[in-house]
Amino acid sequence: xxxxxxxxxxxxxxxxxxxxxxxxxxxxxxxxxxxxxxxxxxxxxxxxxxxxxxxxxxxxxxxxxxxxxxx
Numbered sequence: 001x002x003x004x005x006x007x008x009x010x011x012x013x014x015x016x017x018x019x020x021x022x023x024x025x026x027x028x029x030x031x032x033x034x035x036x037x038x039x040x041x042x043x044x045x046x047x048x049x050x051x052x053x054x055x056x057x058x059x060x061x062x063x064x065x066x067x068x069x070x071x
Contacts, residue, residue, distance in 0.1 A: 034066065035059040 039055050 031063060034062060038062040 035055075038058055042054075042058055
């Protein structure tokens with residue numbers, strides 16, 4: 001491989017890695033926002049603050065439902 005081709009390949013690989021990092025960060029932010037919204041909405045409906053285990057169960061249910069809808 002010529003040096004120009006090797007450099008182009010390295011640039012492409014760095015771009016792909018950066019895209020994947022940005023995607024992962026966006027998904028983390030999306031799931032955090034989703035978790036907060038589920039917790040807030042549930043507290044309003046139930047009329048009380050939820051325990052940590054309640055929140056975890058509801059968040060996992062919501063994330064699984066969201067993932068199924070995206071599939």
